[in-house]
Amino acid sequence: MKKIIAYSFNLLFLVTFLASCLGDLDTMPLDNNQLVSDQVYKTKDGYTGVLAKCYSSLILTGQQGGDGGNGDLEGANEGYSGYVRLLFYLQEMSTDNFLMPSSSNGLRKCLNLQWDASNASVVTWTYQRLYMSIAYCNELLRECTEGKLQDRGLWEEMKDEYIGYRAEARFIRAYCYSMLCDLFGSVPYVDEHTGVKEIPVQYTRKQIFEYAESELLAVENELKAPGENEYGRIDRVADWFLLARMYLNAESWIHENKYQEAYTYAKKVVTDGHWLPTIVKSSWRITKPARRSSGGWCRTDSVPKVQPEQTST
Numbered sequence: 001m002k003k004i005i006a007y008s009f010n011l012l013f014l015v016t017f018l019a020s021c022l023g024d025l026d027t028m029p030l031d032n033n034q035l036v037s038d039q040v041y042k043t044k045d046g047y048t049g050v051l052a053k054c055y056s057s058l059i060l061t062g063q064q065g066g067d068g069g070n071g072d073l074e075g076a077n078e079g080y081s082g083y084v085r086l087l088f089y090l091q092e093m094s095t096d097n098f099l100m101p102s103s104s105n106g107l108r109k110c111l112n113l114q115w116d117a118s119n120a121s122v123v124t125w126t127y128q129r130l131y132m133s134i135a136y137c138n139e140l141l142r143e144c145t146e147g148k149l150q151d152r153g154l155w156e157e158m159k160d161e162y163i164g165y166r167a168e169a170r171f172i173r174a175y176c177y178s179m180l181c182d183l184f185g186s187v188p189y190v191d192e193h194t195g196v197k198e199i200p201v202q203y204t205r206k207q208i209f210e211y212a213e214s215e216l217l218a219v220e221n222e223l224k225a226p227g228e229n230e231y232g233r234i235d236r237v238a239d240w241f242l243l244a245r246m247y248l249n250a251e252s253w254i255h256e257n258k259y260q261e262a263y264t265y266a267k268k269v270v271t272d273g274h275w276l277p278t279i280v281k282s283s284w285r286i287t288k289p290a291r292r293s294s295g296g297w298c299r300t301d302s303v304p305k306v307q308p309e310q311t312s313t
Contacts, residue, residue, distance in 0.1 A: 037143065041143050041148070041152060042152060042154075043154070044154060044157050044158055047140070047143075047144060047154075047158065047162075047165060048165075050136070050139065050140045050143070051140055051165050051168060051169060053136050054133065054136045054137050054140060054168070054169050054172050055172065055232075055233075057072065057083075057129070057132055057133040057136055058083045058084070058129070058133055058172070059082070059083070059084065060072075060082070061073075061076075061078040061081055061082050062078055072129075072132060073125065073128055073129065073132070076121075076125055076128070077105075077121075080105055080121075080122075080125075081121075081125040081129070083126070083129045083130070083133075086122055086125055086126040086129065087126065087179075089107065089110050089122050090110070090122065090123070090126060090183060091183075093107065093110050093111050094110060094111060094112070094113050098111070099111070105118070105119060105121060105122060106118030106119025106120075106121075106122065107119065107122075110122060126183065127180075127183075127184065130176045130179055130180055131176075131180075131190075133172060133173075133176050134173050134176050134177070134190060135190075137169040137170070137172050137173040137176075138173070138190065138191060138192040138194070139192075140165065140166075140169045141166060141169055141170070141173075141191075141192040142192045144162050144165050144166055144169075145162075146159075146162070149162060163222050164222065164223065164224060164229075166222070167219040167222035167223045167234075168223065168233065168234050170215050170218070170219045171215075171216065171219055171223065171234050171238065171239060171242075172234070173191075173215065174211075174212040174215040174216050174219075174242070175212075175242055177208050177211060177212040177215075178209075178212045178242060178245070178246055180208060181205055181208040181209050181212065181246075181253055182249065182253065185205040185208075185253075186202060186203065186204050186205050186208070187202070187203065187208060188200035188201065188202055188203070189201050189202075189203040189207070189208070189211065205253060205254060206254045209246065209250070209253055209254050212246065213243070213246060216239050216242060216243050216246075217243070219239065220236055220239050220240075221236075223235050223236045223238075223239055224236070226272050226274040227274040235274075237268075237269055237272055237274055240265045240266075240268045240269050240272075241265070241266075241269050243261070243265045244261075244262050244265040244266040244269065245262075246258075247259070247261040247262035247265065248262040248266075250262075
């Protein structure tokens with residue numbers, strides 16, 4: 001009898017001790033600046049903030065701006081590692097449009113298309129920032145679903161907007177993949193269904209191109225109509241513009257002639273009229289390119305004036 005009482009006491013002690021330990025671990029961070037998903041996604045503003053991060057990851061370098069010391073990329077120089085700046089280094093610096101007096105970060109070697117350890121960070125940071133933006137978009141897409149919005153009591157508030165949030169995140173992700181296709185070719189593929197411990201699948205350049213293209217085509221009608229979104233946010237014109245850019249470069253990237261598609265979507269951008277000022281529209285016209293070129297724009301003072309209906313399709 002004494003043994004039964006002793007065993008019962010020990011069992012009660014273990015159950016109480018373990019339960020209290022598990023309960024102690026079930027806490028929120030004491031630092032209010034350390035947000036977790038339960039806090040972020042409990043309001044519509046939280047979802048809007050994550051979508052804003054998807055956008056800002058391509059412009060800002062961290063949480064404080066400038067060289068604030070709280071950068072998104074560990075070890076990266078915030079002054080040099082902004083995505084737009086890196087894109088300029090990789091795509092414009094080596095052209096005849098630019099001269100580089102500075103030799104810091106190997107930039108003068110970028111000017112002459114020379115690559116070594118001195119400018120490797122320019123390439124590395126570009127790669128990292130694009131995949132970081134993809135990760136933010138994947139995060140939003142995992143959390144911004146009908147089921148999770150209902151579970152969090154936000155469905156009624158967000159049911160008319162969540163499709164648009166998802167479409168904008170998918171566009172930004174497609175943009176990042178299009179730039180990876182442009183700059184790196186064959187790269188790993190990850191989406192919102194890729195597990196944390198799962199090794200990404202390596203896609204060919206053509207697969208990356210086709211994935212980005214399919215995403216842009218899929219979200220075209222889910223994005224807001226031209227001019228109907230908030231200033232600075234994506235609408236269908238951005239979708240058409242990116243498709244036109246991809247098709248214009250398809251022959252170089254995947255060895256397929258898609259100039260007709262490039263013409264179709266570039267013409268949609270021009271004829272819509274929301275984002276092209278009148279002065280620009282009167283000075284430039286869209287042409288159907290017959291060969292690989294650096295862009296789809298031609299000056300009207302350098303080519304004969306041709307009305308769209310006179311251009312063959």
